[in-house]
Amino acid sequence: MDAHDTASPPLSRTPLHALHLARGGKMVPFAGYDMPVQYPMGVLKEHLHTRASAGLFDVSHMGQIALRPKSGKVEDAAIALERLVPQDIVAVPQGRQRYAQFTNAAGGIxxxxxxxxxxxHxxxxxxxxxxxxxxxxxxKELSGDCVIEVLADRALLALQGPKAAEVLTRLxxxxAQMRFMDAGPRKVMGLDCFVSRSGYTGEDGFEISVPTADAEAFANALLADAAVAPIGLGARDSLRLEAGLCLYGHDIDTTTTPVEGDLVWSIQKSRRNGGARAGGFPGATAILAQIDNGVARKRVGLKPEGRAPVRDGAALYVDAEAREAIGSVTxxxxxxxxxxxxxxGYLPISHGAAGTRVFAEVRGQRLPLTVTTLPFVPHSYQR
Amino acid sequence: MPTLYTADHEWLRIDGDVATVGITDYAQSQLGDVVFVELPKLGRQLKKAEAAAVVESVKAASDVYAPITGEVVEVNDAVTGDPTLVNSDAADKAWLFKVKIADKSELDGLMDADAYEKHTA
Incomplete structure (x- = not known):
């Protein structure tokens, strides 16, 4: 067996670190943090529990940032942020949130x-x-218009699954009236939380920002509900993959544009050519040209025909003999x-249509896969 | 029929000149839920320390190394059909393959149960 080397540099801890240890979390380094990859329930059961009931995820390692307009008008913060992202931020109403990407001059993410x-704000x-x-x-880019405040004194928890709403209601x-992507400050258990109806599993659910000092008590209150189990990074990854959601650094990065990443849906018409505020973000020329003229390759879903998992990095080929790879699994x-x-993974448009058969190289063998529409598991968002 | 262990968490059960090979209970507990097992082809000549089989959990693929040189004379189709056997019974029902031992002196470097227990402590 490969012994997994866990020689570790000093790792940061989230406010729920002690809770993870107390619950038997198997800790691994992730993005500089000591995080639970799974609990004694195990990745498979944690995954299925989230789809059937409710799972609690510690995502406190993520960054929470307040962007406060110096003018006092939130539109000014939105206009400023539009210099860095291809999304229409001005049109996001109070109490709503939107998915976005920071892009670079080449159009990469x-x-x-x-x-x-x-x-x-x-x-x-x-x-x-x-x-x-x-x-x-x-x-660097927005300090003229905004005060940038990193909210280091807040934890972030995600409660995901069909019973998430009833669990929070019980607390x-x-x-109950929130729709998918509603977001705003809300009192939960008397605490000053920020609550959004969103997540990274494809399920209905909520992401809840809570003051660090109250995070453990809040998590324990959620876990006291019989419907809720703590879920580690292992199941977080398998849930988001089934939901067809991108993992930054794998499915999208500085070498992929939002168009290649099949994220055009997230770029509103107002920022595209002909729109009211077209362009004006890094890489706009490249990205808008790709929207108008198409791309050479794009992100697709892939279903291996056999039982063997095909993992990140596997090269993709048109057939079992071809020498030149045409893409790779991300x-x-x-x-x-x-x-x-x-x-x-990424495939040329010529091989990116659903139903196309391609081959992945795994341990020297060519295994067949079929290009598939995403998501693999339908989303259950409460729109 | 003594059971011997490798530092890489394989076990071997010796019966005459045939060694049955599996992964240890410690190894399966570290891997987590096993979802796929790939075994060597019958008749393959394994060299000690080369990758012989693959055990995959939800998260990762792990190689199982040949703990000894020799020919693969039997593989456990039950475990490829039901990979969860590795989690439920790594030390017995989830044996992976049997090797006709080419050189018994290769067994000398392996650990007994006590030594392996100290190795994983």
Whole structure:
């Protein structure tokens, strides 16, 4: 057996670190944090529990940033942020959030994020591995218009699954009327929380920002509900892969544009050519040309025909003999809800249509896969 | 019929000149839920320390190395059909393959149960 080397540099801890240990979490380094990859329940059961009931995820390693307009008008923060993302931020109403990407001059993706309009400021949630660079980018580019405040004194929890809403309601939270992507400050258990109806599993659910000092008590109150189990990073990854959601650094990165990443849906018409505020973000020329003229390759879903998982990095070929790879797998593993292997990767448009058969090289063998529409498991968002 | 262990968490049960090979209970507990097992082809000549089989959990693929040189004379189709056997019974029903031992002196470097227990402590 391969012994997994866990020689570890000093790792940061989230406010729920002691809770993870107390619950038997198997800890691994992730984005500079000591995080639970699974609990004694195990990845398979944690995954299935989330789809059937409710799972609690610690995502406190992610960055939470308040973008406060110096003018006092939230539109000014939105207009400023539109210099860094291809999304229409001005049109996000108070109490709503939107998925976005920071892009670079070549049109590549620096990070993906959520942007919420909290009435007097914007609230951003960014990836753990990118948060230092994101903060530096915001300070460099937006400091003239905005005060950038990193909210280091808050934990972030995700409660995901069909029973998430009833669990929060049992705790007295007024969330029943929230729709998918509603977001704003809300009292939960008397605490000053930020609650959004969103997540990274494809299920209905909520992401809840809570003051660090109250995080453990809040998590324990959720876990006291019989419907809720703690879920580690292992199941978080298999859930988001079944939901066809991108993992930054794998499915999207600085070498992929939002168009290649099949994220055109996230770029509103107002920012495209002919729109009211077309362009004006890094890489706009390249990205808008790709929207108008098409791309050479794109992200697709891939279903291996056999039982063997096809993992991140596997080269993709047109047939069992071809010498030249035409693409590669960017995420791959086992989908517990489908009881079989699933993957995502990049393929030329010529081979990217659903139903196309391609081959992946795994341990010297060519294994057949079929290009598949995403998601693998239908989303259950409460729209 | 003593059971011997490798530092890489394989076990071997010796019966005459045939060694039955599996992964240890410690190894399966570290891997987590096993979802796929790939075994060597019958008749393959294994060299000690080369990758012989693959055990995959939801998250990762792990190689199982040949603990000894020799020919593969039997493989456990039950475990490829039901990979969860590795989690439920790594030390017995989830044996992976049997090797006709080419050189018994290769067994000398392996651990007994006590030594392996100390190795994983």
């Amino acid at each position: 620096l990070d993906d994020l959520m942007v919420a309009n909290f009435g007097d 914007l609230f951003l949630v960014v990836n753990a591995a990118c948060k230092t660079e994101d903060e530096a980018l915001l300070r 007295g939270a007024d969330v 995420s791959g593993g086992f989908g517990p809800s489908l009881n079989g292997p699933i993957a995502m």
